[in-house]
Amino acid sequence: MKPLEIAVVIEPRDDATGMVAAILRELEDALQAYLASGTTHVIDLATLPLGPADRAALQQTLGAGEIEVRINALGASLLRETGFAGIWWVRHEDVEGKLLCELLEVTDVPEIVRAYRADIEAASARLCGLTALPN
Amino acid sequence: MDREPTILESFQQQGMSRRSFLKFCAAAASLLALPAARAAELAEKLGAMPRPTVIYLSFQECTGCLESLTRSFSPTIEHLIFDTISLAYNDTLQAAAGEAAEAAREEAMRKAWGKYVLVVDGSIPAPLDGAYCVIGGKSALASVQEVAKGAAAVIAVGTCAAFGGLPMAAPNPTGAVAVQDLIKNKPLINISGCPPIPEIITGTIVYFLTFGVPELDAHRRPKVFYGNTIHDRCYRRPFYDKGLFAKTFDDAGARNGWCLYELGCKGPTTYNSCATMKWNGGTSFPIESGHGCLGCSEPQFWDRGDFYKPLSAGLWHGSIGEDLGIAAVAGAVLGGAAALTARHRQDKTRTETETRKPEGK
Numbered sequence: 001m002k003p004l005e006i007a008v009v010i011e012p013r014d015d016a017t018g019m020v021a022a023i024l025r026e027l028e029d030a031l032q033a034y035l036a037s038g039t040t041h042v043i044d045l046a047t048l049p050l051g052p053a054d055r056a057a058l059q060q061t062l063g064a065g066e067i068e069v070r071i072n073a074l075g076a077s078l079l080r081e082t083g084f085a086g087i088w089w090v091r092h093e094d095v096e097g098k099l100l101c102e103l104l105e106v107t108d109v110p111e112i113v114r115a116y117r118a119d120i121e122a123a124s125a126r127l128c129g130l131t132a133l134p135n
Numbered sequence: 136m137d138r139e140p141t142i143l144e145s146f147q148q149q150g151m152s153r154r155s156f157l158k159f160c161a162a163a164a165s166l167l168a169l170p171a172a173r174a175a176e177l178a179e180k181l182g183a184m185p186r187p188t189v190i191y192l193s194f195q196e197c198t199g200c201l202e203s204l205t206r207s208f209s210p211t212i213e214h215l216i217f218d219t220i221s222l223a224y225n226d227t228l229q230a231a232a233g234e235a236a237e238a239a240r241e242e243a244m245r246k247a248w249g250k251y252v253l254v255v256d257g258s259i260p261a262p263l264d265g266a267y268c269v270i271g272g273k274s275a276l277a278s279v280q281e282v283a284k285g286a287a288a289v290i291a292v293g294t295c296a297a298f299g300g301l302p303m304a305a306p307n308p309t310g311a312v313a314v315q316d317l318i319k320n321k322p323l324i325n326i327s328g329c330p331p332i333p334e335i336i337t338g339t340i341v342y343f344l345t346f347g348v349p350e351l352d353a354h355r356r357p358k359v360f361y362g363n364t365i366h367d368r369c370y371r372r373p374f375y376d377k378g379l380f381a382k383t384f385d386d387a388g389a390r391n392g393w394c395l396y397e398l399g400c401k402g403p404t405t406y407n408s409c410a411t412m413k414w415n416g417g418t419s420f421p422i423e424s425g426h427g428c429l430g431c432s433e434p435q436f437w438d439r440g441d442f443y444k445p446l447s448a449g450l451w452h453g454s455i456g457e458d459l460g461i462a463a464v465a466g467a468v469l470g471g472a473a474a475l476t477a478r479h480r481q482d483k484t485r486t487e488t489e490t491r492k493p494e495g496k
Contacts, residue, residue: 042174044165073154092158098417100158101165111175112157119153 019050020057023104030106031086040107062087069113075100079110141222143182156182163190167340168359173346187344188247189254190240190282191225194268194275195302195311196257200293201227203330204337220340223251226270237271244285252340253286255279258295258302259317260309267309275281279317288322288343289314292336297325297354298434305438315355322348325355329431335360352406354434360412365402365428368410371395389425399443400427407432 023043030041050058063083071077075095079088088110092100140148146156157178164174166187193201205228222228223243224236231239244251257275260267265276271404283289291314294300302311314481315323326336339357342349366372372395374380381388381395394400402410403429409420421428427443430436 040175044168044174046165047168071154071158074158077158090161092161096416100162103161103165111178112154112161116153135273 006059019048019054020061023058024061027084027087027104027106031084034086034106040105040111042106043104045102045104059089062089069110071112077112079105079113112117139185141182142184142186145186148199156330163338163341166334167342177341177345181341186221188221188223188243188251189340190223190243190251190286191228191254191256192275192278192282193226193418194255194257194259194279194296194441195309196293196295197301198227198256198391200256200330200336201225204333209317223247233271240282244282248285248425250287251285252343253279253289254292255280255289255296255314256292258299258311259314260302261312261317262310276317279314283318283321286321288324288348289318290343291315291323291325293331294329294431294434294436296328297356299326301437303435323355324348324357327354327356327361328407329429329436330416331432332360332408334412335408354406356406356432361406361432363406363408365405365422366400367412368408369402369422370410371422384425395422395425395427397439397445398427399445401430401433401439401442401446402428402447405430405433453485 007033026041026043027122030039030043033041065081065083067081069077069079071079075093075097077090077092079090081087082089083101086106086108088105088107090103090105090110092102094100143153143156146159147153157240160178160181161174163176167177169177189328191201221243224240226232226236229236229239245299259265259275261276265274268275270278289295294316295302295311297309299311299313299316302309303313315325324339326339328335329417335357338360339349342357342359349359352358354361354362365373369375371392371394375396379391379393380397381393382397382399389395389398396403401424402422409428410422413420413423429442430439433439
């Protein structure tokens with residue numbers, strides 16, 4: 001049997017959309033708002049029509065900072081400080097490695113990194129249980 | 136503990152951390168396209184909220200909607216939310232049966248009267264006091280009316296519950312009606328689809344718990360999920376705009392992934408998120424697998440003519456021929472395009488008739 005000649009045409013669309021400039025402007029405002037009043041901000045990258053060219057340009061412009069935080073909770077999360085202090089590139093994946101969401105967070109430390117008082121209290125109680133002398 | 140555990144506490148009781156919860160909230164906020172300020176509010180409100188009671192009633196349905204919800208890849212957002220709500224009654228999933236199940240439902244209704252969420256799956260036959268669908272001696276009609284009385288809101292899951300769906304298809308032998316035809320005095324949200332996308336079902340429940348009823352379209356569907364047509368967001372849309380159509384399911388056009396409009400795709404008139412949220416853990420959606428959209432999230436989709444005839448065929452009651460090129464050029468707004476082609480067709484017919492007349496004589 002003669003095999004079908006299947007030619008799938010894939011047209012690469014690699015043009016920048018101009019979205020990066022808009023994101024940078026939003027980040028600029030968000031950083032100023034954070035400095036003025038401590039208001040944090042989140043940009044959800046999934047909601048923006050970013051092409052591969054935009055994404056690369058955004059990554060290149062923001063650059064890499066000094067901190068990378070990896071969290072294992074319901075799958076991996078990677079939080080990277082960008083070259084601009086106060087701007088974090090956050091990627092949440094599920095246990096199968098599928099991307100749940102990708103965010104740019106404007107804050108000193110993303111909320112998810114902090115240990116909460118209630119959790120520290122529970123840990124303290126647990127540790128006391130471990131170190132208690134047997135009667 | 137006397138009170139119901141909060142959603143965050145029930146997360147933690149299942150061995151999941153606060154960070155897992157925050158991550159869940161971030162994913163849910165992204166799914167719901169919430170603005171930044173509301174995303175933070177979501178985590179705060181949802182965490183502090185008592186586990187909501189949900190009563191899930193199934194009537195004239197095929198259980199496909201529940202399959203969609205429970206067979207999604209695990210553990211996902213859908214699983215997490217279903218682990219954190221208190222599903223007080225679902226005759227397919229619960230262990231109890233018969234009188235014990237009904238007693239559990241009545242107890243849950245009594246405890247959460249005025250606060251529980253009623254999810255209805257399937258249409259309800261209305262004639263003869265609902266005699267065509269009776270469960271445990273009680274008609275579906277009586278059940279839905281009784282349970283809706285104490286509900287904070289009603290969510291109709293699937294096209295059968297939302298619009299009547301397949302049971303209502305001509306000649307509608309049981310006189311099936313949609314939930315919105317029966318329940319008039321409660322907030323009601325329709326989540327249509329045959330089945331609906333699982334993330335939409337859970338996303339809507341999460342949104343409702345946190346912020347109340349979301350913004351709805353004319354068919355009472357959440358705009359965030361049903362605001363665009365499949366066609367608007369379809370990756371094959373550029374081919375439609377260029378007038379490149381597959382003519383059969385195995386021609387070069389089909390193999391090259393051209394637009395399926397001429398093969399009957401109902402994408403242009405179907406409002407849903409399949410093209411962006413996709414199915415089976417984000418794998419693909421029907422058009423990506425090479426078949427046109429059936430329009431399953433729209434009212435009366437079963438009786439809207441041939442699945443394999445182009446949408447415009449319904450306007451012309453005939454073949455389509457070369458006019459499609461014009462439809463494609465007109466492109467962006469289908470209504471306008473169809474009107475244009477219909478007009479073109481009429482003009483053409485008139486010319487043909489006029490030309491033919493002298494010949495006939």
